Amino acid sequence: MPRPERSDMSAPAQALRQTELHSLHTELGARMVAFAGYDMPVQFPDGIVAEHLHTREFCSVFDVSHMGQALLRVEGGGFGVTAAALETLIPGDIQGLAPGAMRYSLLLNEAGGIVDDIIVTRLPAADGWSGDDLLLVVNAARKQGDFTYIANSIPQAKLTPLVDRALLAVQGPTAAKALADLFPHAAEKLANLPFMHTVSVVDGGHEMLISRSGYTGEDGFEISAENGAVEQCALRLLALPGVAPAGLGARDSLRLESGYCLYGHDIDETTSPVEAGLIWAIAKARRETGGFPGAERIMGELANGPRRRRVGLMPEGKSIVRDGATICDQSGLDIGIVTSGAYGPTVGGPVAMGYVRADVSVLGQELFLSGRTKPVSAQIVKLPFVAARIFRGGRTA
């Protein structure tokens, strides 16, 4: 039997970094794998399928401290100047963010490819934070390169990696209840916090940035806490009824069912936001005006259509089609590649995403995926596989 642990983007074993919760993971019986240079839990004893289903029904805690967090500020410039500086590297509207509001955006290269997908937050003006500053959260495997790229491209801005902070994702339909129990003094402001907004909460003398956001398609929160406060926070969460730890395995199957891209698989330096179906991350005004790296290609693709498009793929049968599989049309001609493929526990069968030639990227299109031994029939389907249940304020959508 092969050792199945995925170790893409990993550093040699002896160089692996640990998050602040490493010893807690070990105590909880996690199976650890190398991921993006960190020794991370891929699963706990319940296993990936159980952790996935628990997240969809109750609440799971994920350690995502390996992701990069950094503050961005143009000294003396105020929010507008900092936001405008960042907008030279991304296609999103940052200047329009209210304090506490967040945006999913894309760091682009000159060829219009995606350097990373990032979350940009205008910090709330509270508890020592300034509403003039931006918080960037970037992928673990990309953080060094991202930070260098940003620092070199907008030298007038000061980028401060928050190396003393950890990040927890608390995800699932009962996550709001868990946070209300954990932070009773902030229960109301957390309950009313809309999706993609951040507040500052002080708990036991520790300041935490809590956002309503996530990567699972469920309602949920991410807690950015000081390294010294995160273990206590995690332990108190895990002591609540219905709250369980979950690893990177469940995080991956949850995000795939929810149609979210995984950097390095579904998007990379060659894929454009238009090809990836992330046009919504390009601010409407900027689709006309440009002013971001690769604007020529991206505006051209917006006008004339891209060469290829990311699509959802539903394989027939039960065999799992994994990333790297070739996509062929009925005549056997190579028309694309699978970039994510896995078992979807909520779907109850295989699910996949990939890129196909634009002219065949039509819902319902029948095609073939190269299987382990023989081609697998599949159909292009609408993403997501499982509808999001995020909290938009007032109701759970």
Added chain:
Amino acid sequence: MSAKFTENDEWITVDGEIGTVGVTSYAQDQLGDIVYVELPTVGKTYKAGDEIGVVESVKAAAEIFAPADGEVTEINAALEDKPGVINSDPAGDGWIYKIKLSNGPQVDGLMDDAAYKAFRPDA
């Protein structure tokens, strides 16, 4: 007889000329949640070492190989709907197929329990 083991983490028990084959507890633990099993075809003959099926987990696909020459006489069809039985009972209800051995002594050459434990000290 007691089970014998392959280096690919399959087990086989033999009753007369019929061998029953599955994967070991170590294998299911390494793979994690098993979500699909590609079963062999009843009536088909295999040589020792031939790929005979696949066990797929959320993390990986693992080929299984015939431990000895023979003809498949029965498959565990219950695994088609409940492949997770391999996780919960790998040495019992999680058996995968039965094979009529055409070269019985081949099985004697496989590892016994003590040898397999030495081969997989982590198991």
